[in-house]
Amino acid sequence: MQERLDKMQRRVSEHVLESASLDRDLADRKQQAIVEGASAVLFEKGFHGTSIRDIAAACGMSMGQLYHYISSKDDILYLMHTHTQEIWYQRLMEGGFDQISDPVERLAHALRLSMEFIYENRDLYLFIFTESKHLDREHLRVVLELDDKNVVGFYRGLLADIPGLPLSAEESEVASNLIEFISVFLPLRGWNLDSEKTREHVDFLIEFVFRGLRLELPLGWRAA
Amino acid sequence: MQERLDKMQRRVSEHVLESASLDRDLADRKQQAIVEGASAVLFEKGFHGTSIRDIAAACGMSMGQLYHYISSKDDILYLMHTHTQEIWYQRLMEGGFDQISDPVERLAHALRLSMEFIYENRDLYLFIFTESKHLDREHLRVVLELDDKNVVGFYRGLLADIPGLPLSAEESEVASNLIEFISVFLPLRGWNLDSEKTREHVDFLIEFVFRGLRLELPLGWRAA
Amino acid sequence: MQERLDKMQRRVSEHVLESASLDRDLADRKQQAIVEGASAVLFEKGFHGTSIRDIAAACGMSMGQLYHYISSKDDILYLMHTHTQEIWYQRLMEGGFDQISDPVERLAHALRLSMEFIYENRDLYLFIFTESKHLDREHLRVVLELDDKNVVGFYRGLLADIPGLPLSAEESEVASNLIEFISVFLPLRGWNLDSEKTREHVDFLIEFVFRGLRLELPLGWRAA
Amino acid sequence: MQERLDKMQRRVSEHVLESASLDRDLADRKQQAIVEGASAVLFEKGFHGTSIRDIAAACGMSMGQLYHYISSKDDILYLMHTHTQEIWYQRLMEGGFDQISDPVERLAHALRLSMEFIYENRDLYLFIFTESKHLDREHLRVVLELDDKNVVGFYRGLLADIPGLPLSAEESEVASNLIEFISVFLPLRGWNLDSEKTREHVDFLIEFVFRGLRLELPLGWRAA
DNA sequence: GATGAATGAGGCTTCATTCAT
DNA sequence: AATGAATGAAGCCTCATTCAT
DSSP: OHHHHHHHHHHHHHHHOOOSSOOHHHHHHHHHHHHHHHHHHHHHHHHHHSOHHHHHHHHTOOHHHHHHHOSSHHHHHHHHHHHHHHHHHHHHHHTTGGGOOSHHHHHHHHHHHHHHHHHHTHHHHHHHHHHGGGSOHHHHHHHHHHIIIIIIHHHHHHHHHSTTOOOOHHHHHHHHHHHHHHHTHHHHHOTTSOGGGHHHHHHHHHHHHHHHTTOOOOTTGGGO | OHHHHHHHHHHHHHHHOOOTTSOHHHHHHHHHHHHHHHHHHHHHHHHHHSOHHHHHHHHTOOHHHHHHHOSSHHHHHHHHHHHHHHHHHHHHHHTTGGGOOSHHHHHHHHHHHHHHHHHHTHHHHHHHHHHGGGSOHHHHHHHHHHIIIIIIHHHHHHHHHSTTOOOOHHHHHHHHHHHHHHHTHHHHHOTTSOGGGHHHHHHHHHHHHHHHTTOOOOTTGGGO | OHHHHHHHHHHHHHHHOOOSSOOHHHHHHHHHHHHHHHHHHHHHHHHHHSOHHHHHHHHTOOHHHHHHHOSSHHHHHHHHHHHHHHHHHHHHHHTTGGGOOSHHHHHHHHHHHHHHHHHHTHHHHHHHHHHGGGSOHHHHHHHHHHIIIIIIHHHHHHHHHSTTOOOOHHHHHHHHHHHHHHHTHHHHHOTTSOGGGHHHHHHHHHHHHHHHTTOOOOTTGGGO | OHHHHHHHHHHHHHHHOOOTTSOHHHHHHHHHHHHHHHHHHHHHHHHHHSOHHHHHHHHTOOHHHHHHHOSSHHHHHHHHHHHHHHHHHHHHHHTTGGGOOSHHHHHHHHHHHHHHHHHHTHHHHHHHHHHGGGSOHHHHHHHHHHIIIIIIHHHHHHHHHSTTOOOOHHHHHHHHHHHHHHHTHHHHHOTTSOGGGHHHHHHHHHHHHHHHTTOOOOTTGGGO
16 A cells, blocks of 8 residues: 555656756655645636746745746646645545455545545645646646546445445446545535535535445444 | 526626627627537637637637627636526426426436436536636626526425435535536546446436435336 | 749748738738848847847837737748848849840849849848758748749759750759859858958859859950 | 967867866866767757757766856857867868878868868758857857968968969959858758769869869869 | 727746855 | 756747727
């Protein structure tokens, strides 16, 4: 598991910069700083509404410095995507998710952790999902690939571990993608909902998913 | 029912142009032409990537003429949204949906019609959902309001009509929004899925939703 | 003959702008204005040293206007080239060159007219010959093609008309290119020479070429 | 003769660096390495299209190291010029040119050696001639001076050595410059010509020059 | 009424050179 | 001594909107 995360992280600077003479560690740190520095402005103004000048200012970097660690504005969008996947995965690991042996319990726990995390980072997720179309073709390909491997693939793996899952292979595939989709429902389409009751909404969504999958929720799942 | 559609349509030109001297019918027809003419370019290049020149050319209009029927580029985005809601509603009506008396059957039928329609117009829906963030504040407000009234509200009404629906008020509200969300799943996140099996996927999604809502699917629902 | 000139001129706006809705006449006039307006700055600072802002200012146009009539800075370089070929050809025609029936006399006259014209426009020719390498691949191809057809081709035609020219086909080909080359000698490499004696230098160059070609100069050729 | 070459070489580092503390020999060697390392990139991308980073990378040096041996990017252009003159002169010397006593034979031999050398180094010559305009004023002055002294001056000397040369002083001056000019004809304007027949073209050019100068070619000159 | 030429601020990106490490 | 990260001005180009014709 840990090795997958490492692979994921290492990919970041690989895909963004190729310059031979470059301190890779520094580059990674700076890219991290860019993502963190840029987030607030990007969430507020959107990707197209934010200029490179805005981003440089928000990161406390000069434009020139910025361009040492990215090679185009699109790279920032790309970094936002990989960053999102990384921190999502990290949260799952920190949540002790991988210490649960029962696969159904694991699914329930993963759903709750995921939805809570995504809700906490709702600005980020709203940004990611509405701006992903603006990635250029090559970056988009990589991001979708990573998503398929790491996020959808994660749920695919969870479902596959459940013995006697009453779904066909094709249904499982749809379900894996659908679960990811439903997990971002609150940031993407939750504006009509009472934000004081998020906890209840998450409970409902988890129940909804389990029923949809014809699974019984484990005992005491709400205690999570 | 028909009166709701009328109200929806009438809103379009109201919000876009205020000039009293304009023939309202002509304006509506031209706006229709703009939306239809612009769609292909917009889907291909995205809203920011498409210039007013591109749109004028694609509509076979001069830029001047274009600006007689819209007052800013943003209006076009707004028109795309209202247009989408309109044709969605129209399809539902044409689908004979309002002649079904059993509320559960009506829900099943509405889901199928909706998902099929949305899949047929997947470029449009992808566009709408990824570009909605770029509406300016006022247009956005109106679009969300319309969506809440016409689309979410539509599902809200359907659920309310089901006697003994085993959901709390809060859960119903979440569910109405979630149903709309799931109905656009295929265009928004279906890229991993085999496009030859869309029919199966729609079936699965409908079953998923019904189970999620704790409802039994009506007999013969697949025949639809 | 006149038809060749027309063809040449018409090519200019064809290659530079494709936009469907564009007054072709206006475009041609504006492009002419651009070439004429930009020349002085370009000669002084070179192509790379001159910014689009400089050029716009020198032409009395806004940058936006400039870009209605060109589609990139490179286009200006391209226009300079075609413009040069045009005015060179125009001068030859005005010089009554095509009313001379004896082919050898025609050559002598063409050489003198050419060299005089090129010397008068020495800044332009210096610019053209030293900056041509900076044309992008496609424009370069077109320019070389035009040069081969119109300028080198012109000399090729003159040589071909001379009965009993004591040169092989291969030698004629070299000679045609060499004549064009020598005709720009003064602007390109004349800085060591006394600019008061240009007339003499031209005479010498013409004699040099005729001797090189094993041709006798026609009687009274100096009077031209 | 040798002393002229030495003087030429010594000038290089003199003009480029003034820092007294630098080992002159090391500096010369490094500058040599810079010219040789940078050539390929420069020919491919042109002077403006090549960044200092590109050059440093191509030379296998760090940017810092590069700036120890040059003081500005322009210096590199300057070094390319002096380098060109040096290797040209070197080739002439190696070609045994200075062992020929008959002045007309010497001219013929020099022309052939020159043209062959220039053709072999056509990328370099094309570069030199098209980029010389971008030298800053002071460097340009020096380069032109060196050219006048070493290259044109070389031909001037050869012509002066020919007894009974049927040219006036003014004509000789033009001729010296013209000979240099014609010797770079193939790289600069030879693109229309069949590159398989370069040998023939050189022969023709030499004959052309000799006839132009009213000189008889020495017996057996083709055997060279 | 209809056209499309004109505006000009602002977008992204590059790069020669310096200098802290 | 040697490195390459950092600077920031300046480069080319776009485009929503207006308005003279």
